[in-house]
Amino acid sequence: MMFNPIAAILKRRLLIVFLAVALLAAGVLSFRSLPLQAYPGVAPLSVQAITQWPGRSTTEVEQQITIPIENALAGVPDVQSFRSVSLFGLSVVTLKFKEGTDSFKARQNFSQYLAGANLPTGVQSSLSPDSDATGEIMRFRLVGDGVDLTTLKSYEDYDVTKELKHVQGVADVTSFGGQVKEYHIVPSPAKLQSYGITLAQLIAAIGNANNNTGGNLLPAGEQQFVVRGVGLLQTADDIRNVVVAANGGVPVHVRDIAEVEIGHVQRLGMVQYNDQPDVVEGIVLLKRDANATEVLAKVRDSIKEINGGILPKSVQIKPFYDRQALLDITMGTVEHTLVVGIALVLAVLFAFLGNLRAAAVVAAVIPLALCVSFISMEHFHVPANLISLGAIDFGVIVDAAVIVMENIMRHLEEGAEKLDDAIVKATSEVQRAMIFSTGIIIVAYSPLFFIGGVEGIIFKPMAFTMGFALLASIVLSLTFVTATTSFVLP
Template sequence: EVEQQITIPVENALAGIPGVQTFRSVSLFGLSVVTLKFDNFTDAFKARQIFIANLSKVEFPAGVVSSISPDSDATGEIMRYQVASNHADSIQLKTLQNYEIYKELKQTPGVAEVSSFGGKVRQYQIIVRPESLQAKGVTIAQVVLALSSSNTNTGGGLLPSGEQQFVVRGVGLLKNVQDIKQVVVSNNNGIPIRVGDVAEVKIGHAPRLGMFQFNDQSDEVEGIIFLRRGENATEVLARVRQRIQNLNEHVLPPGIEIKPFYDRQNLLDITIGTVEHTLFFGISLVLVVLYVFLGSFRAAAMVAAVIPLALCFSFIQMDLFKVPANLISLGAIDFGVIVDAAVIVTENVMRHLEDGKKRL
C-alpha cells in the first residue's frame, strides 16, 4: 500500500532529474524513503531546488507529509547539547527546545538543521466520559466538530466611524484548558452543553517514540546541530557557541540552561594537530634518513622541502575548488606518497652524479 500510493508516485515525479547516479527507495509500514545520489559535478543547491519542485507535484493521500533531509552531509553533525534544568519537567524543556532554542540556533549562519530528541511533546487531551455523553445526548462527533470549528479566528470586515475605520475580528483560538472546557457542543432546552460537562480536559503529552538518557538522568531533552554543506566548521561552531551563550544569559528562564556535551571543534583540533605532528616528524625523519643513506644534506633538504610545498599547493587547490578543511579533507593528506616520489627522483639524480654525469 505504501509502495503503490506513495513510493511509486514519488519515483515517477523524481525520474529524469539531471546528474542522478543512483536511485534507491525503501517502503515500510507508515514510511517511504527515497534516496537520490548525484555525481560530484552536480551543483547541490540547484539539484535540491529541482528535487523540491518535482516533489511538490506529487498528490499524496490524506495525512501523508513529505519532507527532505537537511542540506548537510555524512560528517555534518558538529554539536550535541542537553537542555538541563533542576526544576522544569521534560514537557517544559521540550517546549522550549521546539519553540525557542530551535528558532535561535537554526538562524545561525552555516547551520543546516537542529534536530531534537527526547522529552515529552505538550498535548491538550480531552478524555470524554461515555456516561456523560449518553446523559446529555451528545456524540463524540459533535465534540470533535465543536472543537475544530471553535478553534479559529475570523475576519469581520471594517466598521466605519467618521473618518476612521475599525477592523472587526472574531478571536476564537483556544489558548488554555479553561477555554477548551467552555466550548459549546450542543444545547438542551436553551441550556448550553459544554466540553467540560462531558469530558475531562488536561495537559498531557503525545505518545512517545523514544527517550534520551544522559549519564544518570533518564528523561532529558537533546539537540543535535548539523553543519550546512560546504561551510567552515570552526567558524560555524564559534557562532553557535555565541548564540548558546546569549540564550543562556538573556532568553531562557532562570534555572534552565543549554549544556553542550559534544563539540566537533575538539576533533578538528586533534586532526589539525595530527597534520602538524606528521609534518614536523616527516621532515625530521626525511632529513635524518636521507642524510645517512645518501650522505648529502643538500639532497635531504630538497626532499624535505617537498612536504611543506606540496601541502601549500594542496591548500591552494582546496581554496580554489571550495573544499572545506574538514575531517575528511585533512585526513586525506598523505605525506608518504609525496616523499616517495621525491626520494625516487633525488636518488636517481644522485646516482647519475656519481656516474660522472654533469649537472644541467
C-alpha cells in the same frame, strides 16, 4: 645568444621572492576557508521524502502515501537507487544519486517531482535535511532543576531549535527524548447521549473555535482600527469553555460533556544519559560542504546567547559531544607531520649538503607547495580531511628541489663560475631530468583519478593533493629555489 629561462628568472629574483610571500599568504587564507573534515564522507548523496500520517496502518500508508510518491519520483534524473519504507503512520522514500551529482540540483529536482504526488487531503511530505552521514557535529541536552521533561521538551522545540537553525551552516536540529505536551479531551458517552451530541460535532466545534479571524479596518475619523477576532485555544480552560451546541437555548460547553487534561503524546522511545534514565537531547547537523570549525564556533556563540537570555535561568543547554575535538586531532596530526617533515628534511639535507642555508631553501619548498595544494583544493572543491592532508609525502615534494640544489652546490664547490652563472648552468643541466622524474611520480598517482565508488571518494582527494603539490614543486624548484639561492649562498 639563446634565451635561458633560468637567467631570466634570476634577473627578476625580487619579484619571485615577493610572489612566494604572496603565495604563502594566499595558501594560509585558502586553508582556513577549506571545509575541514576528520574523515571523508563516503556515503552517496541521498534525499528522502518523509511523510507522516498519524494513526494510519502500514497498509494504508503504503497504498496512499508511499506508492504515489514513488510514482511521482520515478522520473528524477541521475538516480542510482530507490528505496522506500512504510511504517505505522510514517512513510520514508529515499533516492540515492550518482557520484558527482550536485546536491542543490538533486534536491531541486526531487522537490519538483514530489510536488506532483497525489496525496490524501492535509498530508504533506518534507525533505530530509541537506546533510550527510558525517554531518553530526554536536550533541547537547537540556537540564533544569525541578523542571519536568514536558517543559524541557517544549523549550527545546520552540526556543532552542528555532535559534540554532538560524545559524548559518546548520542543516537541521533534531530532538530526542522528553515528552511532547498534548491536551487530552475525554468525552463521556453518557453525557453525549443525554445532550444529543455526536463525537463528530464535538471535534468540529473544537476545530472551528481554534481560529483567529480578520475583520478588515474600522474607520474612525482620520484613524483606522484593525478589527480581528482572537480565538486560538491556548489553555485547558479555553478548551473547556468552547460551546459545542445549544440545548433548549442553553449553551453546552466542552466541560459539560468531557474532561480536559494536559498530557503528552504517546512515547515510542526515550534517551538515557549516564545514570539518568530519561533526558531531553538535541543533535546539530552540519549542512553539506559547510566548514565544521566555523559553524561550531557560531553554534557555541548561539548557545551562550540562548543560555544567557532566552531560556529561564533554571534551564540550560549542556553540550556533551563536540566535533571540534576530532577536528583538533586532525589539525594536530597535519601540523605535527608538517613540522616533523620540515625538521627531518632540514637535518638530512644539512647532513648531506653541509650548508644550513641551502637546506633551509629546499625545506621552504614544502610549505609553498602545500599552499598551492590548498589554493587548488579550494578552487576545485577537493575535500580536506585526515587522508587527503595527512598522506602528503614531504620527502617526495622536495626531491626536485634537492636535485637542483645539489647540482648548484657541486658547481660552487668546483669554483669555476660566479654564483649566478653556477645557478644557471647547474639548473639547466638537471631541469629536464628533474621534470621527468617528478612527472613519473605524478603519473604513478594517475590511476587513483579513475577509481569510482567508495574507494574513489577516499583516495581521489589524496591523489589531487599530491598531484598539485608535486606540480608546484617542479615550478618552485626552477623559480623560487634558484632565485632564493642567489640571495642566501655566498
